[in-house]
Amino acid sequence: MPVALPVLTLPAVPVWTRGNHGVAGASVLFHFDDDAWWSQAQAYAGLRAAQLGALRFPGGELADNYDWEQHAVERAADWPGAAATPAAREARTDYREFLAHAAQAGVGQVFMVVNVDGAFRAAGDRRANLQRYAQKAARWVGEVKRAAGGMTVHWEIGNEPYLGGSFPLTAQEYAQALQVFSAAMRAADPSVRIGAAGPGTLAGVAFADRLGPAALARLRAGAINSRRACPGLTTPACIAAVQQGEPAPAPLPWWPEVMAQAGDSFDFAVIHRYARATPLTPPAFPLSQRVQRLKDALQRSTGRQVPLALTEWNTPSEKRHGALSEMEHLMEIAIQRGNDAVAGVDYVLYWPLRAPAPGHRPLLETDGSPTAVARLLALLHSLADADQRAQVMLAGGIYLLRSRSGESEHYLLVNTGTEARVIALDTAGGGGWTVQQITGDESGKAMPVHTCLAAGIHPSTPGVHAPARSISLIHRGPGAIGL
Structure with missing residues (x-):
C-alpha cells in the first residue's frame, strides 16, 4: 500500500494571462565557439537537442570591443584579448561563418550586437565618432542582410551600457547614441529591427548616473572600468569609492529617459538577468512583476506593443554567490521560464552556450553535448504553443x-x-x-x-x-x- x-x-x-513562452536561444562567443568547435558534428546536434530558435553574436561584453570589418578586437588588452597570430584570428568565428552555422543548426533568428562602447572611447569629437561607428554598423546591416538568407535578424545597440563593467554610459548619452545608430542603420535598411538595451527594472539607474559628473570623469580619464577601479567591491561600495565623498546626484531612471529621448529609435527592448526565483514567497512573483511593469511602461510611452528580449539570463555566478546543486539550478531555470512565460518575454537567450570559465552552468558541454539545462529547455519547449x-x-x-x-x-x-x-x-x-x-x-x-x-x-x-x-x-x- x-x-x-x-x-x-x-x-x-486561476488568473489566466495570454503571456508568451518566448523563443529560446543562446549567446555564441566568437573567440571561444570557434572553427575547431563548429567542425564537430556534436555542435549542431547539441543545438538541435536544446530546440533553440535563436543565437546571438559576437557575444556580450566583448561585442563592445569587436571590429566586425577587421574580425578583431579593438583593444588588445581587454577581454577576450587579441588573437596571438593571424591564423588564430582566422580560427575565430566571423559573422559569415556564424550565420552559416546558425542556418545549419536550424535556427531561424539571430541577434547581432553592435559596438557602441568604441565610439565613446575614441579620441576626438564624440558626435563625429558616433556617426563613424553608426555608419560602420549600417554597413554591417547590409552585409548581414545579404548573408542571412531567410533568417530574421535583430540588432542590439551595445551590450549593458548601463553597467560599470565596460565604459559606463549615462541614460542621456545612450539615448543620443541610440538615435544616431538607429538613423544610420534604418537608412541602410528600413526594415531593420533595432533593440535598445537597459536594466531589467523600470526604476533601474545606470552606474554612470549614480556617480555624478566629476566622479565619472575621473573614472573615464583612466580608461578603466569599475571592476578594475574597485576590485572585490560591491557596486554600491565601488560607487562610494569613486565618488571620494562627493554628494550623489539625484537618481535618473534609465528607461524613462531613453523612452522620452529616443522612443521612436528602437523596435524592441533588451534586458539581461542573473537572478534567483527561489525561495518562493507567496503571493508575489517578483521576476514576472518587474517584466510586466517594464512592458506596460514601454507600451504607454511608445503607444505600441514593444517586444522584450532577454538576451542573457541565468542564475548569479556560483563562483561569487555560492554553488547550487544541479537539481537546484534546474528548478531555478524551470521557475524562471514559467515567470517569463506569464510576463510575456518574447525572447529568452540563455548564457552561456558553453562555459569559457567557471561560474555559470552552460547549455552545452565543451564538446557540444547537451547538459541537463539543454534537456530541460527542450522539455519546456512543449509549452510554447499554449x-x-x-x-x-x-x-x-x-x-x-x-x-x-x-x-x-x-x-x-x-x-x-x-x-x-x-x-x-x-x-x-x-x-x-x-x-x-x-x-x-x-x-x-x-x-x-x-x-x-x-x-x-x-x-x-x-x-x-x-x-x-x-x-x-x-x-x-x-x-x-x-x-
Whole structure:
C-alpha cells in the first residue's frame, strides 16, 4: 500500500494571462565557439537537442570591443584579448561563418550586437565618432542582410551600457547614441529591427548616473572600468569609492529617459538577468512583476506593443554567490521560464552556450553535448504553443505553471521542498495524461528524464506524485496516455 502523502489541490479559478513562452536561444562567443568547435558534428546536434530558435553574436561584453570589418578586437588588452597570430584570428568565428552555422543548426533568428562602447572611447569629437561607428554598423546591416538568407535578424545597440563593467554610459548619452545608430542603420535598411538595451527594472539607474559628473570623469580619464577601479567591491561600495565623498546626484531612471529621448529609435527592448526565483514567497512573483511593469511602461510611452528580449539570463555566478546543486539550478531555470512565460518575454537567450570559465552552468558541454539545462529547455519547449497561462505557488514550496491551448492542457510543477507531495488534477474534462519528471540523486545530480504514467500518477489519487526537489511536466490532450 502506498504511503499516504499530503494532497494539494489547484486553485478553482486561476488568473489566466495570454503571456508568451518566448523563443529560446543562446549567446555564441566568437573567440571561444570557434572553427575547431563548429567542425564537430556534436555542435549542431547539441543545438538541435536544446530546440533553440535563436543565437546571438559576437557575444556580450566583448561585442563592445569587436571590429566586425577587421574580425578583431579593438583593444588588445581587454577581454577576450587579441588573437596571438593571424591564423588564430582566422580560427575565430566571423559573422559569415556564424550565420552559416546558425542556418545549419536550424535556427531561424539571430541577434547581432553592435559596438557602441568604441565610439565613446575614441579620441576626438564624440558626435563625429558616433556617426563613424553608426555608419560602420549600417554597413554591417547590409552585409548581414545579404548573408542571412531567410533568417530574421535583430540588432542590439551595445551590450549593458548601463553597467560599470565596460565604459559606463549615462541614460542621456545612450539615448543620443541610440538615435544616431538607429538613423544610420534604418537608412541602410528600413526594415531593420533595432533593440535598445537597459536594466531589467523600470526604476533601474545606470552606474554612470549614480556617480555624478566629476566622479565619472575621473573614472573615464583612466580608461578603466569599475571592476578594475574597485576590485572585490560591491557596486554600491565601488560607487562610494569613486565618488571620494562627493554628494550623489539625484537618481535618473534609465528607461524613462531613453523612452522620452529616443522612443521612436528602437523596435524592441533588451534586458539581461542573473537572478534567483527561489525561495518562493507567496503571493508575489517578483521576476514576472518587474517584466510586466517594464512592458506596460514601454507600451504607454511608445503607444505600441514593444517586444522584450532577454538576451542573457541565468542564475548569479556560483563562483561569487555560492554553488547550487544541479537539481537546484534546474528548478531555478524551470521557475524562471514559467515567470517569463506569464510576463510575456518574447525572447529568452540563455548564457552561456558553453562555459569559457567557471561560474555559470552552460547549455552545452565543451564538446557540444547537451547538459541537463539543454534537456530541460527542450522539455519546456512543449509549452510554447499554449494560448493562456497561469502561475501559482502552493504550500510546501511548490511552483505550478498551468497552460492551455484548445483541447490540450499542460502543467509545469516544481517541488522545491524537502517533502514529496501529491497534486490533485482536474480530471473533469477527461482525456489522456503524460507525465515527464526530472528528479535528483542524493548529491543533487539530475537523473535522466523519466516519461512514464506509473512514475508520475499517484495510484490512490487522481493526481501527480511530485517527489521532493523535482520537476514534473504533465500533459493532457490528444496523444497523451490515458489516466
